[in-house]
Amino acid sequence: MRYISTRGQAPALTFEQAMMTGLATDGGLYVPETVPTLTADQIAEMAGQSYEDIAFTVMRPFIGDTFTDQEFRDMIARAYAGFGHVARAPLVQIAPNHFLLELFHGPTLAFKDFAMQLIGQMFQASLTRSGNRITIVGATSGDTGSAAIEAFRGLDNVDVFILFPHGRVSEVQRRQMTTPIEANVHALAMDGDFDDCQAMLKDMFNNTDFREGVRLAGVNSINWGRVLAQVVYYFSSAVSLGAPHREVSFTVPTGNFGDIFAGYIAKQMGLPIKDLVVATNQNDILHRTLETGAYTKEGVTPSISPSMDIQVSSNFERALFDAYGRDGETVAAQMDDLKSGGFKISQGAYQYLRDTFLSGRASEDETSAAITRYLAEHGELLCPHSAVGVDVAEDHLGDTPMITLATAHPAKFPDAVNAATSISPPLPARMADLYDRDERVTRVVRDFDAVSTLIKDRIAQ
Numbered sequence: 001m002r003y004i005s006t007r008g009q010a011p012a013l014t015f016e017q018a019m020m021t022g023l024a025t026d027g028g029l030y031v032p033e034t035v036p037t038l039t040a041d042q043i044a045e046m047a048g049q050s051y052e053d054i055a056f057t058v059m060r061p062f063i064g065d066t067f068t069d070q071e072f073r074d075m076i077a078r079a080y081a082g083f084g085h086v087a088r089a090p091l092v093q094i095a096p097n098h099f100l101l102e103l104f105h106g107p108t109l110a111f112k113d114f115a116m117q118l119i120g121q122m123f124q125a126s127l128t129r130s131g132n133r134i135t136i137v138g139a140t141s142g143d144t145g146s147a148a149i150e151a152f153r154g155l156d157n158v159d160v161f162i163l164f165p166h167g168r169v170s171e172v173q174r175r176q177m178t179t180p181i182e183a184n185v186h187a188l189a190m191d192g193d194f195d196d197c198q199a200m201l202k203d204m205f206n207n208t209d210f211r212e213g214v215r216l217a218g219v220n221s222i223n224w225g226r227v228l229a230q231v232v233y234y235f236s237s238a239v240s241l242g243a244p245h246r247e248v249s250f251t252v253p254t255g256n257f258g259d260i261f262a263g264y265i266a267k268q269m270g271l272p273i274k275d276l277v278v279a280t281n282q283n284d285i286l287h288r289t290l291e292t293g294a295y296t297k298e299g300v301t302p303s304i305s306p307s308m309d310i311q312v313s314s315n316f317e318r319a320l321f322d323a324y325g326r327d328g329e330t331v332a333a334q335m336d337d338l339k340s341g342g343f344k345i346s347q348g349a350y351q352y353l354r355d356t357f358l359s360g361r362a363s364e365d366e367t368s369a370a371i372t373r374y375l376a377e378h379g380e381l382l383c384p385h386s387a388v389g390v391d392v393a394e395d396h397l398g399d400t401p402m403i404t405l406a407t408a409h410p411a412k413f414p415d416a417v418n419a420a421t422s423i424s425p426p427l428p429a430r431m432a433d434l435y436d437r438d439e440r441v442t443r444v445v446r447d448f449d450a451v452s453t454l455i456k457d458r459i460a461q
């Protein structure tokens with residue numbers, strides 16, 4: 001199994017190399033050269049199996065000989081052992097033919113734990129083998145940073161630094177990043193907003209001396225390993241509703257397009273998925289693109305579902321690559337046009353995307369109203385991201401069962417939930433003392449020399 005870049009100019013890599021590299025050297029994203037398929041019988045056998053067994057079957061064909069079967073099974077077991085629900089991704093019914101896939105039982109209460117916990121295990125195994133030590137630096141608006149810290153805390157051969165915008169993440173998100181006690185965890189609160197943090201991270205990757213000096217690695221949402229781990233719960237949930245004998249549809253609250261792209265991969269692997277519905281908040285570049293065929297940047301307007309507040313959607317490039325018949329040169333040219341504001345998708349590629357994805361958008365008022373309505377009429381307390389999902393899903397309900405992904409626990413976004421329901425959702429018992437733990441955080445200014453020196457000093461200790 002080899003991985004190729006969406007821009008066609010970088011060398012093909014193995015699974016392990018693609019995972020450790022992240023972004024391709026031509027600026028593109030890695031995708032499998034061919035997507036392996038599972039037979040209907042193989043999918044049928046998943047009925048009644050544990051999440052871990054399904055995970056092994058789904059992901060095994062993608063990893064080549066990077067790990068032995070036993071190593072890979074052990075990593076999967078360790079990755080999900082810390083989840084607060086033995087089903088890992090339980091499915092609950094919320095309305096006739098409408099189901100909620102609860103992806104918030106991991107250690108940081110958001111779906112990113114599914115990928116990050118496994119990535120932590122895979123990085124660890126790979127680094128132990130090579131004897132290398134790396135420095136992971138991430139920029140976060142909240143969920144990615146806490147999931148990364150939780151996945152890498154206490155692991156050998158890794159230091160993890162997370163840059164977050166000072167004063168602009170929720171208290172739960174901040175505490176999840178600042179309370180781990182392990183010496184390899186470094187939470188950095190930077191002056192500025194999320195875009196400033198991302199710009200700083202980009203400068204680090206573009207500075208060859210720094211990048212090579214600290215052996216910089218990234219685990220942002222374009223990492224193929226992360227996408228792959230998310231394919232699993234499409235299978236586990238669809239099978240529990242009757243796949244492969246019955247079709248299902250999915251609605252996915254979407255920001256960087258990683259999660260919905262994993263659904264697209266599941267479909268290519270042979271899972272009978274009818275509709276894949278992209279649900280956006282008011283930052284609706286994806287919905288607009290699917291409606292008009294033009295991918296144009298607008299500014300970001302902060303919303304009550306902040307993990308979906310994006311200006312451009314990085315993983316969309318992977319879908320575009322397929323839409324253009326895997327023509328990397330065209331993708332590279334379009335991505336170049338994006339620098340000056342946007343591009344128009346060609347007729348053929350646009351048709352491919354329209355045939356593959358449906359979409360909808362929920363305004364702030366609609367999101368808040370959905371939180372209120374789902375508690376009153378369905379007995380379900382939703383986080384604002386999941387509320388965007390169910391609100392959009394309602395426009396696509398029909399004879400095919402609809403599964404909406406619940407991407408975070410309501411207690412992670414208590415302000416929006418409280419405003420809509422007057423309820424302050426409690427944290428799960430296993431982390432109820434989060435507000436009492438000591439915090440450890442370093443304030444940094446938005447200055448490359450200052451931040452890069454701090455990182456070099458810390459890892460030298």
Ligand SMILES: *Cc1c(COP(=O)(O)O)cnc(C)c1O
Binds near residue numbers: 144257408
């Ligand atoms: C990251 C995130 C999303 C968006 O997921 P993408 O893979 O970026 O589309 C949605 N909801 C929550 C809670 C998230 O943390």
